[in-house]
Amino acid sequence: MTSLVAYDDSDSEIETDNFNSSSQEKTIRPLGQPLPSDIIATKSENDPGPGWDTLNAGSGVVPEPQAERSTQKSCPRPRCRWPVTELQVKPRTFPPSDFSTYSSSTSSGKREFAGVSVSKMRPLYDAFRVPNSSSCALMSLEATGQHGSLSQKRRQENLDFVEGGIKPYIPKRLRQTQTLTVGTNERGESELQRQRTDGPSLLEGSPMREGTATVVSNFIKPYLEAKYKSTEIPKRLIFQMSEHGGPVNSVQWCPVLQHSHMLLSASMDKTFKVWDALDTGRCLNTYSSHSSxxxxxxxxxxxxxxxxxxxDSELHVTDVETGMQLFSCKNEFRISTVKFNPNEPHIFLCGGFSPEIKAWDTRSCKVIKVYKASVQQTLDILFLRDGNEFLSSTDSVSRDSADRTIIAWDFHSAAKVSNQIFHERFTCPSLALHPKESVFVAQTNGNYMALFSALRPYRINKKKRYEGHKVEGYAVACECSPDGAVLVTGSADGNVFFYNYHNSRIICTFSAHSHACVGATFHPVLPSVLATCDWSGKIKVWQ
Structure with missing residues (x-):
């Protein structure tokens, strides 16, 4: 391939203004051959401008070697003689669009770049520009006029790129803004859709009356200012509620003393209810957000x-009065126990038919910690008083000792503090913390309750064992009275047992249900009120 360069023997810049003139070429030489001495043309003493070097860098023209000054008249500036549209010029070497840096005013008043009129180089510069969103808009505006056909063609090519899956470049800042806006809209729509579809329906009972959760029962008011008296054994039945259609797993009084007339119950009939268990004994609200x-x-x-x-492996946080779900998520395993962190109310633990215990944050709806053990099921979870450690009871039982039956965990690091706490071959379906002393009680399937220290190394108290009731495979709950003097537990035969905490003797027992009594809880304010539940779906309040 040869490169042709012609030198004009006239230094009139007016003749060079005519780009398409057909002036006669003096010499044509192949690339690489020696130059005849009679036609050697040297550069002028004034070096060419930066436009000359830039143009040759893209066209493949090799600069002429430095030679001795010839006696012949030389051209002050070399000129390109072939059509500009055939030049192979890289787009990156072109000057800016205004050509202000490399253009100069000639005697004719025209702006030139390397001897070529700027108006004639504009189509070539436009043709080599990289298409993007801004250039597409510019091309559509330039579709009319002298270069209308070329701009129209480039715009059509850009449209073909988009249809073929090649999208124009979008700045990073604009992409981030669009992503943030779309993500916010999607989260808002999904949250609204979830509240519409997953909201609990009031299938049973009457809806909660407005302000029921804020009223104070007349039975509670006299006891709010006074100090809690010694726990008394209830003697008579005051309410019996049997609206649940399946076994009741647990009952709990509201922890806020002013609103402790409300009783919460969970059932196998796929619902949980809130009752007015002191004034009327009626159901205030039924929540049916679970499918199992x-x-x-x-x-x-x-x-x-x-x-x-x-x-159903679902977790919900429900507003008591409105019944709306404030938090909802799908877990990977069936749930058997849930517990709020006492120091961080927006975090809770859940365990069930899995070797893992998960800590959820209700603000972000994400799992923040996972506690893994070599077990198959978690039966119960108990936070210790400072909230930095918790206990979990499992179904793991070995031949000689119940290794990993009760495990102590560090809440923040998810590390095991101890797994050698209980060394008997019985599982513990329920754990309860003593309100006054640093001890906890564990219900065992050996038909007795064991007492442990709540401080490391969590030793068992071998001198105290509360036995006499029957568990027989039921998840029978146990609890300490608010003053810590009495332990209460249900029994598989339907009875309720009261034990003296200090000497572990039975204080009293009475027949409460015809089926297995799986839950019994003292009222936090009234010293002689007790709520129980059984496997037939009945709830009873005693005084």
Whole structure:
């Protein structure tokens, strides 16, 4: 391939203004051959401008070697003689669009770049521009006029790129803004859709009366200012509620003392209910947000929300008065226990038919911690008093000792503090913390309750064992009275047992239900009120 360069023997710049003139070429030489001495043309003493070097860099023209000054008249500036549209010029070497840096005013008043009229180089510069969103808009505006056909063609090519899956470049800042806007809109729509579709329906009972959760029962008012008296054993039945259609797993009083007339119950009939258990004994609200049995429920510390988990592997935080779900998520396993962190009310733990215990944050709806153990099921969870450690009871039982039956965890690091706490071959379906002393009680399937220290190394108290009731495979709950003097537990035979905490003797027992009594809880304010539930779906309040 040869490169042709012609030198004009005239230094009149007016003749060079005519780009398409057909002036005669003096010499044509192949690339690489020696130059004849009679036609050697040297550069002028004034070096060419930067436009010359830039143009040759893209066209493949090799600069002439430095030679001795010839006696012949030389051209002050070399000129390109072939049509500009045939030049192979890289787009990156072109000057800016205004050509202000490399253009000069000639005697004819025209702006030139390397001897070529700027108006003639504009189509070539436009043809080599990289198409983007801004250039597409510019091309559409330039579709009319002298270069209308070329701009129209480039715009059509850009449209073909988009249809073929090649999209124009979008700045990073604009992409981030669009992503943030779309993500916010999608989250808002999904949240609204979830509230519409997953909102609990009031299938049973009457809806909660306005302000029911804020009223104070007349029975509670006299006891709010006074100090809690010693626990008394209830003697008579005051209310019996049997609106649940399946076994009741647990009952809990509202932890807010002013609103402790409300009683929460979870049932295998896929619902959990809130009752007015002191004034009327009627159901205030029924929540049917689960599609399977509700195994575990718990009040929030403020008494305005209820955390629930069931065999449908779903977790919900429900507003007590409105019934709206403030938090909802799908878990990977069936739930058997849920517990709020006492120091961080927006975090709760859930365990069930899995070797893992998960910590959820209701603000972000994400799992923040996972606690793994070599077990198959978690039966119960108990936070210790400072909230930095918690206990979990499992179904793991070995031949000689119940290794990993009760495990102590560090809440923040998810590390095991101890797994050698209980060394007997029985599982513990329920754990309860003593309100006054640093001890906790564990219900065992060996038909007795064991007492442990709540401080490391969590030793068992071998001198105290509360036995006499029957568990027989039921998840029978146990509890300490508010003053810590009495332990209460249900029994598989339907009885309720009261034990003296200090000497572990039976204080009293009475027949409460015809089926297995799986839950019994003292009222936090009234010293002689007790609520129980059984496997037939009945709830009873005693005084």
């Amino acid at each position: 049995a509700v195994r575990a429920v718990q009040w929030s510390t403020c008494g305005r929300q209820i955390l629930s988990g069931g065999f």
